[in-house]
Amino acid sequence: MMIMYEDGTQVAKMALDRLGHSHGKQEMNIDPKMYQYWIDSMVAAVKECDPQFSPALEKQWRDAMRKGINYMVSAGQVETINLKSQPALG
Ligand code: HEM
Numbered sequence: 234m235m236i237m238y239e240d241g242t243q244v245a246k247m248a249l250d251r252l253g254h255s256h257g258k259q260e261m262n263i264d265p266k267m268y269q270y271w272i273d274s275m276v277a278a279v280k281e282c283d284p285q286f287s288p289a290l291e292k293q294w295r296d297a298m299r300k301g302i303n304y305m306v307s308a309g310q311v312e313t314i315n316l317k318s319q320p321a322l323g
Pocket of ligand 1: 252256271302
């Protein structure tokens, strides 16, 4: 989805909206600072598994993930109105 997001695919945007919400303020409330560790771990795994790993490929992974994660984090900051917590009208 992160890679599809980079291509501007609408379905990827919707998937990241949902992920951003589940990881965001109103649900798991993951501190945005944690995503750097997530990217570092993912890059370490790619390095271990891909014999064609190179610094250029590492940069491509980091750039692609960062764009999607930035979107996911911004989607997770949005407060949605919880109708159940609103006082009853009338
Ligand atoms: C350090 C950062 C992160 C932490 C601590 C974290 C934590 C978690 C936890 C605890 C769950 C299980 C929630 C549940 O099923 O009840 C989860 C689910 C999931 N996470 Fe993360 N996550 C992080 C980053 C990410 C990132 C960057 C992505 C996407 C690239 C991602 C994708 C998912 C997906 C696809 C699920 C399955 C559940 C769902 O669709 O909401 N997570 N994450």
